Structures are given as structure tokens and as C-alpha cells.
Amino acid sequence: MAETPSVEQLLSGLNPQQRAAVTHGRGPLLIVAGAGTGKTATLVHRVAWLIAQGTEPGRILLLTFTRRAAAEMLRRADGVLREVAKTTGRGPSSRVWGGTFHAIATRLLRRHGRAIGLAEGFSVHDRGDSEDLMNVVRTGLGLAKTDRRFPKKGTCMAIYSRCVNSRSKLEPVLEKAFPWCRGWEDELKRLFDAYVDRKESLGVLDYDDLLLYWHALLGDETVGPRIREQFDCVLVDEYQDTNTLQAEIIHRLRPDGQGLTVVGDDAQSIYSFRAATVRNILDLPKRYPDTTLLTLEQNYRSREPILEAANHVIGQAKERFTKNLWSDRQGGGRPRLVACEDEDDQTAYVVRRILEHREEGIDLRRQAVLFRASHHSILLEAELTRREIPFHKYGGLKFIETAHIKDLLAFLRLAENPRDVVAGLRVLPLVPGIGPAKAHALMDMVGGSGEPFAAWKTWRPPEAARAAWPALVELMTSLAGPGKNAGLPEQVHRVRAFYSPLLEQVYDNPVPRSRDLEQLEQIASRYRGRRTMLTELTLDPPSSTQDLAGPPLLDDDYLILSTIHSAKGLEWDCVYVIHAVDGNIPSDMATGSPEEIEEELRLFYVALTRAKNWLDVCCPLRYYNYQRGTSDAHGYALPSRFISDNVAKFFDRVTPGSSLTEDDEPEKRQPPTGLTSETIRRRTKGLW
DNA sequence: CTACCGGAACTTTTT
DNA sequence: GTTCCGGTAG
Numbered sequence: 001m002a003e004t005p006s007v008e009q010l011l012s013g014l015n016p017q018q019r020a021a022v023t024h025g026r027g028p029l030l031i032v033a034g035a036g037t038g039k040t041a042t043l044v045h046r047v048a049w050l051i052a053q054g055t056e057p058g059r060i061l062l063l064t065f066t067r068r069a070a071a072e073m074l075r076r077a078d079g080v081l082r083e084v085a086k087t088t089g090r091g092p093s094s095r096v097w098g099g100t101f102h103a104i105a106t107r108l109l110r111r112h113g114r115a116i117g118l119a120e121g122f123s124v125h126d127r128g129d130s131e132d133l134m135n136v137v138r139t140g141l142g143l144a145k146t147d148r149r150f151p152k153k154g155t156c157m158a159i160y161s162r163c164v165n166s167r168s169k170l171e172p173v174l175e176k177a178f179p180w181c182r183g184w185e186d187e188l189k190r191l192f193d194a195y196v197d198r199k200e201s202l203g204v205l206d207y208d209d210l211l212l213y214w215h216a217l218l219g220d221e222t223v224g225p226r227i228r229e230q231f232d233c234v235l236v237d238e239y240q241d242t243n244t245l246q247a248e249i250i251h252r253l254r255p256d257g258q259g260l261t262v263v264g265d266d267a268q269s270i271y272s273f274r275a276a277t278v279r280n281i282l283d284l285p286k287r288y289p290d291t292t293l294l295t296l297e298q299n300y301r302s303r304e305p306i307l308e309a310a311n312h313v314i315g316q317a318k319e320r321f322t323k324n325l326w327s328d329r330q331g332g333g334r335p336r337l338v339a340c341e342d343e344d345d346q347t348a349y350v351v352r353r354i355l356e357h358r359e360e361g362i363d364l365r366r367q368a369v370l371f372r373a374s375h376h377s378i379l380l381e382a383e384l385t386r387r388e389i390p391f392h393k394y395g396g397l398k399f400i401e402t403a404h405i406k407d408l409l410a411f412l413r414l415a416e417n418p419r420d421v422v423a424g425l426r427v428l429p430l431v432p433g434i435g436p437a438k439a440h441a442l443m444d445m446v447g448g449s450g451e452p453f454a455a456w457k458t459w460r461p462p463e464a465a466r467a468a469w470p471a472l473v474e475l476m477t478s479l480a481g482p483g484k485n486a487g488l489p490e491q492v493h494r495v496r497a498f499y500s501p502l503l504e505q506v507y508d509n510p511v512p513r514s515r516d517l518e519q520l521e522q523i524a525s526r527y528r529g530r531r532t533m534l535t536e537l538t539l540d541p542p543s544s545t546q547d548l549a550g551p552p553l554l555d556d557d558y559l560i561l562s563t564i565h566s567a568k569g570l571e572w573d574c575v576y577v578i579h580a581v582d583g584n585i586p587s588d589m590a591t592g593s594p595e596e597i598e599e600e601l602r603l604f605y606v607a608l609t610r611a612k613n614w615l616d617v618c619c620p621l622r623y624y625n626y627q628r629g630t631s632d633a634h635g636y637a638l639p640s641r642f643i644s645d646n647v648a649k650f651f652d653r654v655t656p657g658s659s660l661t662e663d664d665e666p667e668k669r670q671p672p673t674g675l676t677s678e679t680i681r682r683r684t685k686g687l688w
Numbered sequence: 689c690t691a692c693c694g695g696a697a698c699t700t701t702t703t
Numbered sequence: 704g705t706t707c708c709g710g711t712a713g
């Protein structure tokens with residue numbers, strides 16, 4: 001088969017397996033792509049190839065794990081297309097439907113939701129909002145004060161979510177994942193029923209609903225076929241991390257598998273806590289018997305010694321389908337296994353290595369520190385700040401989840417959807433003199449249409465609320481009514497005018513919080529409208545203030561700190577894995593069952609395979625237990641159980657030793673004999 | 689009955 | 704830095 005020159009050009013630089021994947025026809029295609037095997041490049045080229053072959057960009061659906069990944073792929077696909085555009089005349093891929101399952105679900109539901117009785121203006125609750133609503137219902141049913149302690153709101157939400165996402169009944173879910181909550185079946189069922197009703201009456205969808213409604217939409221006799229016909233090709237990235245509900249959505253989108261491409265790596269499945277199941281990727285050939293399976297095994301990312309160590313780590317997994325990866329990037333040193341005395345030692349070591357590498361010409365942004373839990377980097381962050389080394393942290397508590405940001409957004413959400421109790425219960429108690437009880441009563445007074453907050457005007461506030469009450473009523477009335485069409489920055493500004501004085505009373509560190517709010521006002525102009533801003537912020541929350549401020553300037557350089565989960569799909573020249581001790585990797589919270597431990601092993605594997613050229617794994621052996629007060633709160637840890645003797649052989653063992661650490665703790669290091677400060681002064685004077 | 693304060697306990701990973 | 708609880712004051 002003779003290829004046209006432009007297509008040949010598009011395929012140049014791909015290896016035979018990648019090429020086969022890119023040019024595969026319409027039948028269902030499963031690409032099992034190991035870490036660093038050019039998975040993204042393959043997917044990008046496939047999108048470009050499909051377009052070059054005549055598929056309209058708007059008829060391609062690209063589902064990725066994060067929006068960041070989607071944007072990156074579309075950007076790169078544009079690049080590839082531009083290269084070949086001269087000869088094919090095909091346009092850019094920018095109209096490809098790309099995004100997360102949740103983001104795409106929102107778009108489709110706004111467009112077609114009417115057909116299944118969904119109001120177009122529905123609002124989306126994030127995890128925190130959902131928990132709050134769950135709590136409202138939980139208290140309403142009197143489950144908050146029972147003889148035995150009833151599961152807390154977060155646990156209730158987790159159980160509910162798992163039922164929805166794994167599409168299974170309550171009993172097995174409790175049995176398998178929440179054994180300590182058995183015995184509350186009846187109460188939980190009542191609670192979930194009430195929660196569902198409540199969402200319905202408020203016109204609110206939570207994360208799980210987005211998937212659930214999308215699924216339902218596809219099952220509808222009239223709309224279902226319309227959506228199916230909208231797309232010729234569906235491509236799914238990170239398929240190993242999809243859950244049962246998502247797999248069924250895919251199945252309903254492409255019932256016969258025609259035009260379906262799925263990419264994943266069962267060795268990198270790390271989201272089972274979110275009800276993801278590896279079975280989706282493993283069983284795809286069973287679901288579609290004519291599936292073509294292609295495997296990518298050549299790793300272009302890591303040097304061979306790093307890959308060898310990583311292969312031996314994942315070699316300990318019980319069930320695995322992908323083969324070992326290989327690389328022709330020979331040479332270079334082996335990865336390091338660093339036995340640190342304690343966390344301070346680890347911090348000093350990591351900082352020193354980072355600076356050494358920077359001296360050698362590796363920018364900070366090409367280096368990353370990875371850890372299991374977000375709080376593992378606290379000490380390091382403090383040290384980086386002290387040394388004025390810029391860094392950017394991914395994962396963990398997000399900007400959007402801080403109390404003051406949620407407060408401010410709650411005003412906007414309440415204006416957008418006056419029935420949103422969760423928003424109301426956040427806004428109202430900010431006024432002195434109004435607590436949960438009065439807030440509840442006030443929310444019951446809110447009307448449906450016309451002027452929703454009219455009843456608040458005649459309400460007689462308690463003495464303490466006299467001053468602030470009329471201002472709040474005026475603010476809300478205006479935001480929900482005539483002020484609705486004001487510019488978004490203007491709206492935020494008005495909320496800020498009302499909220500700022502309260503902020504100073506409620507929080508003891510109002511200054512940085514106030515700055516965050518100003519920032520929010522600044523970026524508000526970026527969004528098309530209030531509803532868009534609110535949904536985008538819940539579906540794609542910026543991970544930090546810096547992120548929110550926009551892409552950093554090209555010339556400023558910063559180190560990456562990230563949870564291993566957030567590091568998925570990314571790569572750096574130098575990777576430092578910290579806190580690689582038992583209890584952290586694997587986490588104590590995840591050692592209940594063999595399956596959980598297996599997932600922790602894969603997580604460790606993901607961390608190691610992020611490294612291109614240098615890899616340091618640090619194990620601080622003595623740690624400080626912050627929960628146990630000040631005296632004698634030290635404990636001892638062992639290196640991660642995943643670094644067995646057989647694995648350790650592939651690392652260089654390093655001991656930083658106290659002489660290499662920085663001079664922060666004088667009591668630890670005696671000055672070498674014979675050298676006194678007096679001699680130093682004398683020597684110094686001899687210098688000039 | 690309601691609001692508010694202080695203390696205690698806990699904090700995995702994320703759309 | 705929260706969230707959850709119990710006690711106290713209005």
C-alpha cells in the first residue's frame with residue numbers, strides 16, 4: 001500500500017508498533033503501552049492521522065484523565081497537523097471533543113439534558129459540596145445522634161460514590177470496602193434515598209451524577225442514538241483507571257467497538273480507591289471479540305539502569321500482563337537508594353542534589369520530588385522557601401478547597417441557584433448572629449422564581465445581625481436579579497466588598513486570604529459567564545494560586561513537588577522519591593488487603609518510571625511523630641517492603657551522612673578538632 | 689432554642 | 704488547618 005508523501009511524513013519517527021497503532025482501521029483497538037513508551041505521541045498521531053484521513057475533528061471524542069492531558073494532546077495534534085497541512089489541506093484539530101469524562105458529560109448534559117428532564121442550568125457539586133449536602137440530609141434524618149456512632153459525612157459519601165461508580169448494591173460494597181460500617185444498611189439506604197431526592201429538588205448534580213446521567217442519556221431511545229451518531233471515533237486514555245460506570249458509558253457510545261481506541265497499562269492502575277478496576281482493560285477483548293491488541297514495549301524515557309530497577313520492582317506483582325520494558329539508552333549511573341537518618345537529613349540531601357543538578361545545567365522544572373501523601377512535603381517546602389528556591393506543588397489541598405475561596409464562590413453559587421442549600425448554609429452563618437438553625441430557616445424561605453430572596457427583606461434579624469443583614473440581602477438580590485448581567489470581575493468585587501470585613505473577623509490570617517480573593521477577581525474576566533466559571537472551577541480546579549494566575553513565564557524556573565498520583569503521565573530528568581519507608585509506601589491506610597498492597601506496589605512503580613536520567617529514592621529511617629506531642633515522639637521506620645534485597649541490588653546504596661548536611665543544627669555537629677572560630681577569622685583576614 | 693467559643697482529634701491518593 | 708464535640712451564655 002503506497003502512502004501519500006504527507007502521511008509518510010506524519011508517520012516518520014514512529015516505531016513499527018506505534019505506526020501500526022496510529023494507522024489501525026475502524027475495528028476496536030487496545031493499545032497496551034508501558035511507561036514511557038510514547039503513548040501520548042501515539043495517541044496524538046492517531047488523532048492527527050484520523051483527521052488527515054478525512055475524519056472531521058468535531059466527530060472525534062478524546063477522553064483523558066485530566067483536562068491538562070487533553071489540552072496537551074490537542075496542542076500536539078495541532079502541531080503534527082500543521083506539519084502535514086500543506087499537502088493534505090486538513091485543518092487543525094482544535095474542534096476535537098477533548099476532556100475528562102466529567103467535563104464531557106457536563107457538555108453533553110447541558111446540550112441534551114432536557115430530553116431526560118434535566119434543567120439546563122443545573123449546578124455541579126464538587127466532593128466537598130456533596131459531603132456537605134450529605135451532612136444536611138444526615139442531620140435531617142436524625143442520624144447525627146445515634147447510640148452507636150454513625151459513619152461521618154465523608155464516609156457516607158465515599159460509600160455512596162462507590163456504589164454508583166462500581167454499579168453494585170450497598171451490601172457487597174460495605175462487605176468489601178467498608179466492613180466497619182456493616183449494621184447500618186437500613187439507615188444508609190434511607191440516607192442515600194433522601195440525598196438523591198434532595199439533589200433532585202435543588203437542581204444539583206454531583207460528580208457521580210455526571211457519569212450516571214450521561215450513561216442514562218445514552219440509554220434513552222431518542223437521545224442515545226443522536227449522541228452515538230455524533231462521534232465516529234472515540235479514544236480513551238489511561239483506560240486502566242476507568243471504573244465500571246465509565247466502561248459502560250464507552251460501551252454505550254460504541255456498542256460494536258467500531259471506531260474505538262483504548263490506551264492503558266495495567267501495571268499503572270492506581271485509582272481503585274475511586275472504584276477504578278483493571279478488569280476494564282483486561283477484559284476489553286472479551287467485550288469486543290474482534291479487538292486488535294498492540295503492545296508498546298520500547299521505553300524512550302528512562303536510561304537502562306533505572307528501567308532495570310523499576311522492572312524488578314514491578315516484577316514482584318502477582319498478576320500482570322505487560323512484559324518488561326526495554327530501553328536502548330544505555331550507560332549512566334544506577335539509581336540511588338539513600339538511607340537518610342531522619343527527615344531533616346532527607347531534606348538536606350534532596351536540596352543539595354537538586355542544586356548540584358542545577359549547577360550541571362538541569363533546570364529546576366526538569367526535576368521533581370515525588371511523595372505518597374500530600375503532607376509528606378511540608379518540611380521540604382519550608383526549607384525550599386527559606387532558601388528561596390521556587391517550587392510548584394501538585395496534588396493535596398487545592399486552592400479552591402480553602403475556606404475563604406469556598407466562601408466567596410458560595411455567594412456566586414447561591415445567586416446562580418438560590419435553592420442551593422449548601423451554598424446558603426455557607427453564606428448565611430458568616431453574618432454574626434446567624435447560625436446553622438437560622439440559616440436553615442432562611443433557606444426554606446427562598447422562593448423559586450421571580451425574586452427568590454424577597455422573603456429575606458421582611459425578615460427581622462437578631463440584634464447582632466442588624467448591621468450586616470440589609471447589605472447581604474441587597475447583594476444577593478442584585479446578584480440574582482439585575483446585577484446578574486454585570487461583568488464577572490464586578491460581581492466578585494461586590495462580594496468581596498461585603499465579605500472582606502467578615503473575613504477579618506473569622507480568620508486570624510486574613511492578609512494572605514485577602515490576596516487570594518483579589519487574585520480570584522483578577523482571573524474572573526477569563527470566564528464567559530458566571531455559570532461557566534463555577535462549573536469549570538469545580539471540574540478542573542487549579543492546583544495552586546500560581547496555577548490560577550496563569551501559565552508561568554517561560555523564563556522563570558521552578559521545582560516540581562507532586563503526589564505520585566498527580567505525577568501520572570509526566571516525566572522529568574531527575575526524580576527524587578521521598579519517604580520511601582514502610583507505612584508511607586505502602587501507606588498504612590492501604591495495607592488491609594493484598595489487592596490494596598498490590599496497588600501500592602504499582603504506585604511505587606509509577607513513581608520510579610517518571611525518571612529519565614537520575615533517580616534517587618530516599619528512606620528516612622527515624623521519623624518524628626507529630627501527633628504524639630513533643631517529648632519522645634520519635635519512631636523508627638523500615639525501608640519500603642517493595643525494596644526487597646533482590647530489588648536493592650539494582651540501586652547504589654548511599655548514606656548522606658551528617659557531614660554532608662547543612663549547618664542548621666549546631667548541636668549535631670561538633671567542629672573538627674583544631675579548628676576554632678578564631679582560626680577562621682585569622683584565615684579570612686589573610687585573604688585580602 | 690440558638691450562637692459561639694474552646695479544646696481535642698485527625699489529616700491517602702482525586703474527577 | 705480543619706472538623707467535630709460539649710459546654711456556656713444569651
